[in-house]
Amino acid sequence: MTPQRVSLITLxxxxxxxxxxxxxxxxxxxxxxxxxxxxxxxxxxxxxxFGLEALAEDQGRPGVALKxxxxxxxxxxxxxxxxxxxFKAAVDVGAEPLKKPTEVFWGGYSGQYADxxxxxxxxxxxxxxxxxxxxxxxxxxVD
Amino acid sequence: MTPQRVSLITLxxxxxxxxxxxxxxxxxxxxxxxxxxxxxxxxxxxxxxFGLEALAEDQGRPGVALKxxxxxxxxxxxxxxxxxxxFKAAVDVGAEPLKKPTEVFWGGYSGQYADxxxxxxxxxxxxxxxxxxxxxxxxxxVD
Numbered sequence: 001m002t003p004q005r006v007s008l009i010t011l012x013x014x015x016x017x018x019x020x021x022x023x024x025x026x027x028x029x030x031x032x033x034x035x036x037x038x039x040x041x042x043x044x045x046x047x048x049x050f051g052l053e054a055l056a057e058d059q060g061r062p063g064v065a066l067k068x069x070x071x072x073x074x075x076x077x078x079x080x081x082x083x084x085x086x087f088k089a090a091v092d093v094g095a096e097p098l099k100k101p102t103e104v105f106w107g108g109y110s111g112q113y114a115d116x117x118x119x120x121x122x123x124x125x126x127x128x129x130x131x132x133x134x135x136x137x138x139x140x141x142v143d
Numbered sequence: 144m145t146p147q148r149v150s151l152i153t154l155x156x157x158x159x160x161x162x163x164x165x166x167x168x169x170x171x172x173x174x175x176x177x178x179x180x181x182x183x184x185x186x187x188x189x190x191x192x193f194g195l196e197a198l199a200e201d202q203g204r205p206g207v208a209l210k211x212x213x214x215x216x217x218x219x220x221x222x223x224x225x226x227x228x229x230f231k232a233a234v235d236v237g238a239e240p241l242k243k244p245t246e247v248f249w250g251g252y253s254g255q256y257a258d259x260x261x262x263x264x265x266x267x268x269x270x271x272x273x274x275x276x277x278x279x280x281x282x283x284x285v286d
Contacts (some may be wrong), residue, residue, distance in 0.1 A: 004171050004183055004184070004190075005185055005186060006149075006152060006190060009149060009152070009216065011258075011262050013259070014259075015184075015259070018259050019259055022238075022258060022259050022267060025236035025237070026232060026233060026236060027147075028147050029147070039221060042148055042149060043147075043148060043242070043277055044148055045188075047149060049148075067210030073152065089170075090170060092147075093165060093168035093169060094165060094168070115154075115162070115165060115166075115218060116156070116157075116158070116161050116162055117163050119154050134186055136186060136187065
């Protein structure tokens, strides 16, 4: 069965610098990343900031203007087979497939579907992030 | 500082029965709740389903038609003073206040603000849910 889990929340933002400043002003400390994305290590999960256009493309619908509240809820898995199985399970029960699981530019493997209201779920294997047996994910320290 | 944490994700849905069926078909098991809401216990956090109109009202903007992706990201706190302090901290750095922290109908205490892109955060004290020192929340067993 699909685990009862959220691993990563990605907020689509109009201005990454403005959003980084906002969360920074709340006291949040990002982990080191490329300049196109911001990640915060939470307790066993991660919250990310990503440009609205880049997020739409990542969700498998390039060019779509995302509305306020645009989000991806992600579940991370230990391997690609688990991603495939979870994607199939979701589509089998009526999820709208947006992007079939595939190798993605950042070196992982990911698929995207929409639930009945259009809430987007990403199912991903990320070889660069640690995932413990309970599914809690951790971004490794970068020197 | 505001803790780097997400405690509860609430998805606004057009048809609660349809959404409960969808997540149930994925194998998710809800905890006992009143019929107007559905909650899933995650690992140290909770995901909820709530009607779109009820969610808009809960966010402090009754009558607003929420778009796809409508979500509330919640942070739970051990007491009301902590809610007040976090709400003030957010507004002080530019958050749009949607609903000042106040006693709410379900017996808790909650305020809502929007981040620069309109993503809605709820800051809440819920006397009926356990919160551990790390901020992980647990819905107590109901007999």
